[in-house]
Structure formats: C-alpha cells, structure tokens
Amino acid sequence: MGKGVRKRVLVTGGAGFLGSHLCTRLLREGCDVLCVDNYFTGRRANILHLLDDPHFEVMRHDVTFPLYVEIDEIYNLACPASPIHYRFDPVQTTKTSVIGAINMLGLAKRTKAKVLQASTSEVYGDPEVHPQTEDYRGRVNPLGPRACYDEGKRCAETLFFDYRRQHGLRIKVARIFNTYGPRMHPEDGRVVSNFIVQALRREQLTVFGDGRQTRAFCYVDDLIDGLIRLMASPDDVTGPVNLGNPVEVRVAELAEVILRLTGSRSAIVYRPLPADDPVQRCPDISRAREILGWEPRVNLEEGLRHTIAYFAEPLT
Ligand code: NAD
Ligand code: UDP
Ligand code: UDP
Numbered sequence: 001m002g003k004g005v006r007k008r009v010l011v012t013g014g015a016g017f018l019g020s021h022l023c024t025r026l027l028r029e030g031c032d033v034l035c036v037d038n039y040f041t042g043r044r045a046n047i048l049h050l051l052d053d054p055h056f057e058v059m060r061h062d063v064t065f066p067l068y069v070e071i072d073e074i075y076n077l078a079c080p081a082s083p084i085h086y087r088f089d090p091v092q093t094t095k096t097s098v099i100g101a102i103n104m105l106g107l108a109k110r111t112k113a114k115v116l117q118a119s120t121s122e123v124y125g126d127p128e129v130h131p132q133t134e135d136y137r138g139r140v141n142p143l144g145p146r147a148c149y150d151e152g153k154r155c156a157e158t159l160f161f162d163y164r165r166q167h168g169l170r171i172k173v174a175r176i177f178n179t180y181g182p183r184m185h186p187e188d189g190r191v192v193s194n195f196i197v198q199a200l201r202r203e204q205l206t207v208f209g210d211g212r213q214t215r216a217f218c219y220v221d222d223l224i225d226g227l228i229r230l231m232a233s234p235d236d237v238t239g240p241v242n243l244g245n246p247v248e249v250r251v252a253e254l255a256e257v258i259l260r261l262t263g264s265r266s267a268i269v270y271r272p273l274p275a276d277d278p279v280q281r282c283p284d285i286s287r288a289r290e291i292l293g294w295e296p297r298v299n300l301e302e303g304l305r306h307t308i309a310y311f312a313e314p315l316t
Helices: 017-028 044-050 083-088 090-111 147-167 191-200 220-232 251-262 286-292 300-315
Strands: 008-012 032-037 056-060 073-076 114-120 171-176 205-208 214-216 241-243 248-250 268-271
Touching (some): 008 017, 008 090, 017 220, 032 044, 044 056, 073 090, 073 220, 083 090, 083 147, 090 114, 114 220, 147 171, 171 220, 191 205, 205 251, 220 241, 220 286, 241 286, 248 251, 251 268, 251 300
Parallel strands (some): 032 056, 073 114, 114 171, 171 241, 205 268
Antiparallel strands (some): 214 248
16 A cells, blocks of 8 residues: 555444444544444444544445445454344344355455454353363354354354455454443443443342353453454464453452442342353463564453443433
8 A cells, every 4th residue: 555545444343332442543543444334232422423534434234235345454343242132133143243254255355355353252152271272162052042143253253264265365363352341332231331330320230140250351442452453463364363351350259349449339139140151251362462462451440440430421
C-alpha cells in the first residue's frame, strides 16, 4: 500500500462489545473502517461516538449472506457470544459461525485480504488440560446446549485452515478467553456484567453452582491490543493463539470482589449450574508472549473499576 493510502478494514460484529472497541482503535490508527452488523446483540449506542467520523461506515447486514465489498483486512467477530444469546436460536448461531466464515473467507479470497477469526476458549470445552495450550484438542460435548457455539467455532477454525491450505489465504485465528469491560450488554447474562448490574441495583448476586468453578478475565483494551498485534504479525503466523488474562479466579471470589468495589450490600445466592458449564478455564499465553510480544497489562480490580463506572452511569 502506498504512503498516504488508508487501509480499508472490515469488522463484522462491529456494533457488539468487542467489535465497537476494535472499530474505535482502528480509526485511531488511521484506518478506514467498515462495520457490518445485523444488531442481533449489537447496539447502535456502542458505535454512536464513531458515526460522525468520515472514515467510519456502517452497514446492516447478516454475514450468513454473501457480502461484496473491497477491503484489505477482515476481522470476523460476528456471532452472539453469551450463552443466553447463542442458545436463543442455536441453528442461527451455527449458521453465523459456519456460513459467516465461508462468506468472509470467500470475500478474503476474492480481494486477497488478510482475515482474522475471533475464535474462543470454548473450543476446549470442559478441559482436562489446565491451563489450556493451543495444541490441546479440547473436550466438547457435540450434542449439548453449548454445542451450537462451540462446534460452530471449531468448524470455522477448520474452514480457516482449509482455505489457507487450499487457496493460500492469509489467515489469523485468535482463541479469545473471557473478556469484559465497558459496553458489555447489561442483559446478556455474562458473569461480570450480571454481577455488576446486580450489585448496583442492590439485587442478589446469582452464583451458579457452588461458585468454585474458575475463569480468567481479560480487560477489553488488552484483548483488542492482542487482536491488532496478531493481524500485524508476519504471514506465516496463523495461530491459533490464545488471548486472555492468565490470572484465574473462582466465580464466588469474583462476586466478593465486585461487592467490595461497588460497596454494595447485596446478598449472594446460589443457583443451579447450567449444563456443560466448564469447571475450570485459564489460558496458557506463552505463544502470544513469544510471537506477538503480548500480555495483558490491566489487572482485574482496575478493569472492574472502569467497567463498574460504565454501568453505574445509566443505572443510577
Ligand atoms: P457481542 O454479542 O457483543 O458481539 C457480537 C456481534 O455480532 C453483535 O454486534 C451482533 O449483533 C453481531 N452478529 C451476530 N450475528 C450476526 C450475523 N449473523 N451477522 C452480522 N452480525 C452478527 O459479543 P462480543 O463479546 O463482542 O464477541 C465478539 C466475538 O468475539 C464473537 O465472535 C465471540 O464469539 C468472540 N469471543 C468473545 C469473548 C468474550 O469474552 N467477549 C470470548 C471468546 C470469543
Ligand atoms: N463470497 C462473498 N463475497 C465475495 C466472494 C465470495 O460473500 O466477495 C461468498 C460467496 O457467497 C461464496 C463464499 O463466499 O459462497 C465462498 O466463496 P468461494 O470463492 O470460496 O466459493 P465459491 O464461490 O466457489 O462457492
Ligand atoms: N455465572 C454465574 N452467575 C451468573 C452468570 C454466570 O455464576 O449470573 C457463572 C457461569 O456459570 C460460569 C461463569 O460464571 O461458570 C462464567 O459465565 P459466562 O456466561 O460469563 O461465560 P462462560 O461460561 O462462557 O465462560
């Protein structure tokens, strides 16, 4: 690309939580950004601050249908990400992952664009290897309520690698672990947003199971930085690369931290654990450290403070 020519970047799922932060960051870096979203879980409010930018364009479109545009890079984030939303219409979830991937790969093939897939730690299922490394093949129930998401994402990874082998595409696969921050959907049922909203509304915090299951939570700015670095990496770096914060906490501990940081006196109540809910999850990020020089910088308390401040505004 010549000097002064702006890179044209497509972000699918650009009006969602991660997508809106990614669009913001790409515009700041001097790219022309095309945000494509069907607003299933995304919101125009997430991208309101970008609408006046002449280098930002929004298109309402469902990625299960073909898309003909001219672009240099594609970040494929379109897919409902929270259990409540991906189970709402499981067939559509799998279609979004699989047909969406085929369309974005077809688009990348025609335009010779680089294409990055937002994959997930869910490809490891309920893991027996801990922390999870990229070569671990996972333990996923193909028939359970999470399968539409997990297997859809696994098939998308397969498609990415087959398009590379068969058509020589430049691909990048990021396996994203639990990420949180401002602009999470307050009703999407994910644990960080649920606990913060419950604490601020002085409602009971709903811990599922005994709360001893673990997750590792990455602040959104760190995650976006990882995605940008992965896209900028040399063509022989395809991934998959784990991106997440390797500090593991129990769900019950997270509830305590959020109660403390919000100063809420809400009680904690225990509810049944959903089917196939992984017992433990934590990324091994050695590969990201080595090939991207990346690691998270924002610790849990700092990230939670920013997130609490975001949710406190419209709620109080
Ligand atoms: P999100 O629900 O906020 O964003 C997903 C976006 O995709 C939404 O704006 C939604 O409207 C859009 N979308 C859904 N189906 C679509 C379709 N068929 N066509 C066009 N747009 C569609 O979720 P998020 O947390 O921002 O997740 C973004 C991506 O990152 C997803 O692919 C998700 O699987 C992946 N991911 C997220 C996390 C996390 O912790 N946030 C973890 C692992 C993977
Ligand atoms: N596709 C698209 N935009 C493009 C090129 C292709 O959406 O610019 C879609 C097209 O609908 C096709 C899919 O991507 O079904 C896969 O494309 P590919 O070229 O791999 O397959 P083919 O067109 O041969 O089926
Ligand atoms: N969880 C919880 N209370 C809630 C929402 C979630 O205890 O109100 C638990 C959930 O059972 C899981 C963990 O928190 O063990 C993370 O859930 P989330 O839906 O955020 O992400 P995922 O299960 O996909 O990691």
